[in-house]
Amino acid sequence: MLCVPQGSRPGDSSLDVGIAECQRTKQWSSALQLLRHASQLGERVGPHHYLASVSTCGKCSQWQQALLLLSAMWQATWKLGVVAYSAGISACGKGSQWQQALSLLSELRGAELQPDSATTRSSARAREASSGSTLCYCSARWGPRDRNPT
Numbered sequence: 001m002l003c004v005p006q007g008s009r010p011g012d013s014s015l016d017v018g019i020a021e022c023q024r025t026k027q028w029s030s031a032l033q034l035l036r037h038a039s040q041l042g043e044r045v046g047p048h049h050y051l052a053s054v055s056t057c058g059k060c061s062q063w064q065q066a067l068l069l070l071s072a073m074w075q076a077t078w079k080l081g082v083v084a085y086s087a088g089i090s091a092c093g094k095g096s097q098w099q100q101a102l103s104l105l106s107e108l109r110g111a112e113l114q115p116d117s118a119t120t121r122s123s124a125r126a127r128e129a130s131s132g133s134t135l136c137y138c139s140a141r142w143g144p145r146d147r148n149p150t
Contacts, residue, residue, distance in 0.1 A: 015049055023056040028065060031056040047078040051087060058091030063100065066091035070104075082108065086119040093122050101126035 015038050022031035031053045038045050050073050057066040070088050073080060085108040092101035105123040108115060115123065 015043060015045070016052070019049060019052045019056065023052065023059060026056075026060050028053075028057045028060040028062045032065065032069075047073055047076075047084075050078075051084055054084065054087040054091065058087055058094055061091075061094045063091045063095030063097050067100065080111070082113050082116050082119060085111075085113065086116065086122065089119060089122045089126065093126050098126040 015034060018034045019031050022028065022034065035045060035049060035053055038049075050069050054066045054069045057063070057069065066088055070080065070084060073084065085104050088104045089101045089108075092098070092104065101123060105115070105119070105126070108119065
């Protein structure tokens with residue numbers, strides 16, 4: 001069942017509303033169906049639609065789907081910003097895929113982007129879970145660091 005409100009017409013705003021409704025009701029597969037259906041109909045599907053779907057997948061612990069969407073964004077040559085990386089890191093974290101989360105953090109830094117506070121918190125949780133070390137946030141520039149480095 002797709003998350004499109006009754007009586008709405010195809011178009012950017014109904015796609016936005018539909019994906020938002022899928023996110024609210026945690027229907028990640030319906031969000032992906034909406035993206036696919038809109039593309040097949042020739043509707044304008046942009047990076048913000050994909051990003052909302054990445055977030056929807058993340059909220060449902062569907063980290064693999066979130067990474068597939070990020071990959072599709074990259075293949076479409078859409079620039080991935082901090083928000084996109086953060087959504088992917090969060091999705092991987094919720095799916096207990098800490099190595100994937102840390103890999104995305106590395107990609108974010110490799111793209112010379114500055115992690116925001118949400119990204120830093122998500123990556124700190126990922127690193128802590130993967131190593132069991134206690135972390136502190138030293139600065140936005142350098143991200144999480146061990147409290148007691150060896």
